[in-house]
Amino acid sequence: MVEMELKRDRIVIRLGTKKWEWVLEPRYWRNTLIWVVVLFLFPTVSYFVSPGLINTMISANIYAAIAMPLALLTIGTGRMNFGPQFYIGVGGYTAALLSIAYGWGPLLTLPFAILMCIVAALIFSPLVLMARGLYYVLLTLLLPLVFLEVTFIYPDIFKGDTGLFGIVPLLDTGNAKNNFLFIGYLSTVIMFAYLWIINKVLKSRYGLLMAAINDDEDVAHSIGINISKIKIIAFVSACTMIGIIGWFYAHYFSSFAGITYLPLTFMLKILLVLMIGGRAQVFGCVLGGYFIAFLEMLMIRFMGPIQPVLFPIILLVLLFVLPEGLFGLYRKRRYREYLPTIHVRR
């Protein structure tokens, strides 16, 4: 039985023996509301001004929506994962293969994509517990490359060279511009949903337990935190969230090729969204996503073929110049705010 009480400034939810309180703090809502309104008005405005911008906005939302679960993964497991795009591959290929083989629409392939991601994450979850430091970096780095090779080795199933075509599209209203508009809103909704969920988790008791585990694992063990459970749950949920984006890519472009998402170049872009936006800050991922998507679009439009060379150089310079990331320009880190120490070498 779920009971909800509404007290003067908080909502209390009781489920069995567990109790959650959500304190409503209206004075912190102003900036967030402004951003939400701006982002929701943007597709409509650009629908009339320049519909191509909606495309960039969809890219920006999706970059942010991949970087946020990566931040949760990093804080939850305490290690840098250099291969989140493996789960984009899993989700995308599941959706693509099911859609092509049985002609299923996006709503039918979604539960199966989620299921395959959960299974894949559970298979690789002992890696999080057993592999230490550099071995974890290595194995997560290599998994997507191995997946890419598998798609080339079995070309009749995965069509590694050309990619899979003919997937049922996400929305079809008949008009391409209207399609863009609705998919733009869908991507914004997905991004905000991820933002809300991950922010709530990181500010709740689970975020605190993850912070304690990151700081000192043995002490956390001795005060009663079940480390394996928290790490595995963080890993599986973050990877599933990333896999849903793979599903989105497959149905949005109506085609899916591993070579676009699995190599290191795509991973670097996502990693840079995380780093430049503000290291492991959830709101920074949104800023980083928009910045990188629009920078890429502007550079391709105005600089042409030299873009792949200059783009990483600019990002490298930004990485050095902004120690707290873009979000750090907006708000300096306060003394008691938690910034995770992510251990790679240990």
Added chain:
Amino acid sequence: MVPLLKVSNLVKRFGGIVAVNDVSFEIYKGETLGFIGPNGAGKSTVVNCLTGYLPATAGKVEMNGVDISHMKPHERTHMGLARTYQIPRPFPELTALTSVLASSISGKKRINQSFQDAMYDATHYLEFVGLFSKRNILARDLTFYELRMLELARALATTPQLIFIDEVMAGLNPGEAKSAVHMIRRAKEEFGITVFWIEHVMAVLMEAADRIVAINYGAKLAEGTPEEVVNNDEVVEAYLGRGWREYA
């Protein structure tokens, strides 16, 4: 009377070195058991084995009759064991309040406790050890005495039945040392916990302990009231050397 903690034939080997050699003792509810021995005797190793940090090579540990020898550290904490560390190990990036908060949330399976309720609970423990004014200071900016008190608050917030205190006097000046002993006694009275106290400073244990166990080279030397153990020949020999009578 069923002992609170019963240790039977505990052995811990590191490769060829036997750090803990067939140690057995019992702790009864409500008493303060002192644990002494010269440097390198294996005291911290015994505590590490009992709290689950290191797996014991052989032996049995029972708590209230339940065999906990193979339980992981967090399960032992849920059963009621807590510990402090010889060199304080705070959570460096968390404030004092959030450190005790983490402990309060995860110490035992709590019913009807939301995040805010746990925060009130943690504040209560912080105020008990006297750190309420420092609750928003990052743990790595606290002084040494405050770190020890934070360790104590963190251990108490898990509402243990038995707390292992590892050399709380080391590094404290006499005024702070007196406060620390007083704090432990208050904790014992107010929360009704049993204390297992490893200590080098004998004056403290003579006063505070009900019984003392002495070990050397991993093996138990003597067990009994403080007067008995302090006057035991083998214990004195372990500290002073074999030919101490010639120089006495």
Added chain:
Amino acid sequence: MLTYVENVVVYTFLMGSIYLLIALGFSLICGVLRIFHLGYAYIFPLTVYGTWMLMTTLDWPLIPSILGMVVIQFIVAALIYKGMIKKYLNTEDVLLTALLLIALIVEQAANYFYPIQAGVFLDTTLMSGVFQLGGVVVPKQLVVGSGIALAMTGAFVIFFVKTKTGMAIRALSQDIYSSKIVGINVETLYVFTMMIVLVPVIIGTLIVAPVWALEPQMGWLYMVTAILIAVLGGLGNIKGTIMASYLIGLAHAVSCFVISEPRFMNLSALIVVMIFLIIRPQGLARSESLW
């Protein structure tokens, strides 16, 4: 049946020796500097395309181009150390991202200036032609390359065991603070290590340049193999790296000749490494030191 065994044995030796050159650098950087140099992949395209650039734009003949490229590589390595590694040694996530970015920049620059259609070719053939070894056909270049690889590894081992600088580097790899206390100049030795590990890698790349394909993306493939060998052998241990490179060479040879599926090469190597890590998580080497 006998041809299978012969092929596997001969090619294990050849490929293992060439891989040894490539992986030794990665393993040493891991062992001494204790960082995972994810930007290692930049060395390969920089070698090839740097030489080609000097040859075509400045019209230098082959040997001076190679020497010029070596100088450029040393300067780049020193810059990377001073600019990135020293600054970000404590924030490891930023460091690894920055190193990966360097590899990406070099690859994209190579792709922009000399795309795969530009027909880059380095004539560093030391001995052309093939010869018959029993039932096996081997390119002579690879045989000479294996000889050079073994000689190079021997030189490194002698350097680390017998000379004073080598011993200082070995001490450095075990404990930084103790090394500083006894007076070892840590900074200079770090830069020196980063430069000295370039030598076997450059030689290895130049040897295989006429035999195997040259493209801007070549760095990633070699880096993957180098990572696998380093991890299998125990990061930073020369004995382990030697054993591991022949093991990976064996895996590649088996998947090429016995299973006859060259596309399985990387996958088989990864499976071998994962199995070993499950059995023995520290890798093959028994000790934590360089030798």
